[in-house]
Amino acid sequence: MIIVLKPGIARKQETTILREIRKRGYKPHVMRGVARIVIGAIGDELTHQSLETLAMVFPEIVESVMPVQKRYKLVSREAHPENSEVPVREHFIGGRRLHVMAGPCSVESERQLLTTAVAVKAAGATMLRGGAFKPRTSPYEFQGLGEKGLKLLAKARRETGLAVITELLSENHAEMIAEYADIIQIGARNAQNFQLLIAAAKTGKPILLKRGLSMKIEEWLLAGEYVLANENANLMFCERGIRTFETYTRNTLDLATIPIIKNESHSPIVIDPSQGAGRADLVKALCKGAVAMGADALLIEVHPNPAEAWSDGQQQVSLEVFAQLMAELRPLAEAVGRTM
Numbered sequence: 131m132i133i134v135l136k137p138g139i140a141r142k143q144e145t146t147i148l149r150e151i152r153k154r155g156y157k158p159h160v161m162r163g164v165a166r167i168v169i170g171a172i173g174d175e176l177t178h179q180s181l182e183t184l185a186m187v188f189p190e191i192v193e194s195v196m197p198v199q200k201r202y203k204l205v206s207r208e209a210h211p212e213n214s215e216v217p218v219r220e221h222f223i224g225g226r227r228l229h230v231m232a233g234p235c236s237v238e239s240e241r242q243l244l245t246t247a248v249a250v251k252a253a254g255a256t257m258l259r260g261g262a263f264k265p266r267t268s269p270y271e272f273q274g275l276g277e278k279g280l281k282l283l284a285k286a287r288r289e290t291g292l293a294v295i296t297e298l299l300s301e302n303h304a305e306m307i308a309e310y311a312d313i314i315q316i317g318a319r320n321a322q323n324f325q326l327l328i329a330a331a332k333t334g335k336p337i338l339l340k341r342g343l344s345m346k347i348e349e350w351l352l353a354g355e356y357v358l359a360n361e362n363a364n365l366m367f368c369e370r371g372i373r374t375f376e377t378y379t380r381n382t383l384d385l386a387t388i389p390i391i392k393n394e395s396h397s398p399i400v401i402d403p404s405q406g407a408g409r410a411d412l413v414k415a416l417c418k419g420a421v422a423m424g425a426d427a428l429l430i431e432v433h434p435n436p437a438e439a440w441s442d443g444q445q446q447v448s449l450e451v452f453a454q455l456m457a458e459l460r461p462l463a464e465a466v467g468r469t470m
């Protein structure tokens with residue numbers, strides 16, 4: 131901890147603080163500046179009383195108390211300097227290969243899902259997305275096919291070899307989802323549902339953690355910490371846009387999270403341009419930006435007939451547009467040292 135004292139502090143007051151720091155189990159190191167004194171306190175906060183209350187207890191002496199270490203530990207790059215590669219069937223996310231997870235927002239029918247799966251596989255996707263339990267804003271909108279949808283995803287995997295990613299909405303469904311999914315998606319609305327994160331982590335399946343609608347990056351990293359702290363090392367962060375004042379797009383896709391997450395964490399970063407902008411016409415450009423900036427994977431909504439989709443039709447790309455997109459991404463990926 132770094133303790134900054136107010137300017138013009140008397141010797142006696144300094145001694146009071148030093149005594150208090152030692153009493154709480156820390157070793158103080160005093161740095162004397164021109165205007166003020168800064169104290170570095172060495173000790174372990176897990177086993178000692180926190181120093182954070184010093185400014186509250188001695189408001190006339192202490193200006194501020196700041197932690198030196200990050201609040202997240204296991205997800206931090208300091209804890210694990212190399213990139214983590216997340217194993218998903220025969221693939222690794224976070225390595226040289228750029229992975230594309232593609233498929234409909236919601237699983238609607240066998241025909242819809244299998245047509246999409248075959249087409250995205252042919253275009254070069256390695257994973258199939260599809261929601262069976264949907265977090266809809268209104269209770270009167272399509273809520274997903276439930277376990278029937280999961281069975282269709284499993285069938286599509288058998289027929290195409292694509293790995294399956296699908297969302298977990300409730301702790302009660304953790305085991306069921308884990309039975310069918312290769313990756314468990316935690317959606318934006320549940321990004322800080324810590325009991326759900328723990329239940330998902332405990333299945334042992336790789337976890338894709340979306341960023342919450344108004345979540346700060348530190349909060350997102352700390353939510354990821356729940357996964358790693360529950361003995362599941364296979365975490366991926368997924369940026370899907372945050373809510374801002376802008377109305378041209380459904381959300382504001384924050385591509386700055388790519389270098390930031392890469393800097394702060396060893397876990398892969400995935401970009402979802404579909405929820406990210408809420409507009410099919412922006413998906414190509416956002417994917418290109420994400421690949422150029424070093425995203426490890428893309429999560430893209432693709433539908434055989436977006437105009438008739440049961441959810442998120444306005445942001446899903448057609449099978450044809452998806453194939454064009456993949457062809458346009460390939461040289462870009464190569465230019466930044468990735469394969470597809």
Ligand code: PEP
Pocket residue numbers: 235261265316317318319340370405
């Ligand atoms: C989705 O992927 O369809 C979805 C609901 O995502 P989010 O949680 O990011 O809104």
Ligand code: MN
Pocket residue numbers: 235236405431441442
């Ligand atoms: Mn969607």
